Amino acid sequence: xxxxxxxxxxxxxxxxxxxxxxxxxxxxxxxxxxxxxxxxxxxxxxxxxxxxxxxxxxxxxxxxxxxxxxxxxxxxxxxxxxxxxxxxxxxxxxxxxxxxxxxxxxxxxxx
Amino acid sequence: xxxxxxxxxxxxxxxxxxxxxxxxxxxxxxxxxxxxxxxxxxxxxxxxxxxxxxxxxxxxxxxxxxxxxxxxxxxxxxxxxxxxxxxxxxxxxxxxxxxxxxxxxxxxxxxxx
Numbered sequence: 001x002x003x004x005x006x007x008x009x010x011x012x013x014x015x016x017x018x019x020x021x022x023x024x025x026x027x028x029x030x031x032x033x034x035x036x037x038x039x040x041x042x043x044x045x046x047x048x049x050x051x052x053x054x055x056x057x058x059x060x061x062x063x064x065x066x067x068x069x070x071x072x073x074x075x076x077x078x079x080x081x082x083x084x085x086x087x088x089x090x091x092x093x094x095x096x097x098x099x100x101x102x103x104x105x106x107x108x109x110x111x
Numbered sequence: 112x113x114x115x116x117x118x119x120x121x122x123x124x125x126x127x128x129x130x131x132x133x134x135x136x137x138x139x140x141x142x143x144x145x146x147x148x149x150x151x152x153x154x155x156x157x158x159x160x161x162x163x164x165x166x167x168x169x170x171x172x173x174x175x176x177x178x179x180x181x182x183x184x185x186x187x188x189x190x191x192x193x194x195x196x197x198x199x200x201x202x203x204x205x206x207x208x209x210x211x212x213x214x215x216x217x218x219x220x221x222x223x224x
Contacts, residue, residue, distance in 0.1 A: 034211065034212065034213075042217075042218075043218050044154065044213075046212050046213065049212060089211070099144075099167065101154045101155070
């Protein structure tokens, strides 16, 4: 099993729809989680951190499920500008300091 | 004002050459990173420095040598470039190694011929 896994997609979603995708991780000692978005030929940009109790930022909701070892990202009322690749990051600070990125989920919002 | 800047933006060079990429951040962050993103778009961390001290050193050929003259700068020197080194190299910074919200530079697209 890969340390951090994401469905590569692409997810083709009509504008205005709600879309969700997950990121699973293998190390139960992982402590910090983030979602980034990356547009084509651009650098990754932080979208949101993921808190234990779940958190929301406008149309975006991030959740953490420690029992099943995954984080999720929900996008409501999707816009054309949401088209991008969404990358999750999992951070572990035990005997090894690890910062592992998922391969990303490609999202395409269609008019 | 650019928060994290990298130079050059594009680098085309021959196999066997030695090249450097420079990174600077003006955010006052303590921690800086180098990443490699290959043609399959997989983003992999290479190195991380916290206050000029190396804290992450992933399995990377020793042809790659990072240097941090101060906490605002992290440069990457690559010796004896190989075809497989062709990729986009991103520099990033975060407040410290505990708060890992990272801010990325625009990337350096390296092509080895």
